[in-house]
Amino acid sequence: MAKLFFRYAAMNAGKSTALLQVAHNYEERGHSVRLFTARVDDRYGGGHITSRLGPQREAELFGPETDFLALNAARPGVACLLIDEAQFLNKAQVWALHELAHINNLPVICYGLRTDFQGELFPGSASLLALADEMDEMKTICDCGRKATMNMRVDANNRKVTVGDQVEIGGNARYRAVCGRCFRQL
Template identity: 40%
Template sequence: MAELTFWTGTMDAGKSTLALQTNHNHAARGRVGRIFTSHDRAGEAHISSRLGLTHDALEVMPEFDFWRYTVDTLTQGGRVDYFICDEAQFYTPRQIEALAKIVDELQIDVFCFGILTDFRTQLFPGSARLVELADRTEVLQVEALCWCGKRATHNARTEDGVMVTEGEVIVVGDVEDREADGQPAEVAYEVLCRQHHRRGLTAARAQAVSLAPEPLPFG
């Protein structure tokens, strides 16, 4: 029986790598699939891994209709055995419902990959709907690490090197981006443990604090 599977983890946990590996494994057995993504850091219609792997993909915009796309493909004689859906946190709840319908009605396997919460520690609507509907939700076993060495559980956004907890939910950036001069990028992301996310203590800020001079022993 076909299944809707949701693989999740923080940024830097290897979700896109696993998505590409999953596609490779199924294609190697003669299965025919489609790869989808949304707002990948490599640009529109691409899926990319931080290990350097890339693949062309179909870009999922809010108005994209998975059900209509699939029915049209099958009606025109195309073959579809599975879907690889990367950056699934950016899909709308309705799109997630369409993917579940495709699994149930058309017996097409759907493998979704994405993060659970945004930089405000709130569930993405697409991820929330996946948790509610998926046959299986799997947490990636590769643990991303906070700068302190503890397991990273939260995704932080920085603007000009300063952590922020307000703003637009979808802003494309990468983990620990740096400009050519070595300064923090205008918008970047960093994975943190809960304690340091709560304190707003990024790696750069922690380093600045550790390098601050000790107060003079006066008074």
């Protein structure tokens, strides 16, 4: 039986790299996969999943209106759905992905952040934490050497930002992966 997976981590843990590796493994064995990434994340241009290490590949975009059940019905024969930036899914989409896994027997593997820069769950992450059959925390490290579990937003002077919109797209210039201690002290 297929499952809904949630692989989460702080920023810079290699989530996109791992997703691209899974896609490669499926395709190397002759299986078709579908890759999705959030339309809102335009750091590398729309329609691409890009690893900080360099590998990149085209992906379909999802937004709040995306109907994964209809998309799956329109393109049978897919062996796995791979979703990057899964924190930007909405609750209804996570329920649809759960249905695809359990009713359509289609493995769905979601990669994303668990929490935002204020330590709050993203809506997609909250739903995935509730519904995923398997969850894996991918690891990365803080500057101090401890395991990084938080995402800290910083300003142009590298000072911690504590207020603002939940979603502000940015990479290493705007965010740092930090441990809980550094998140509290900085």
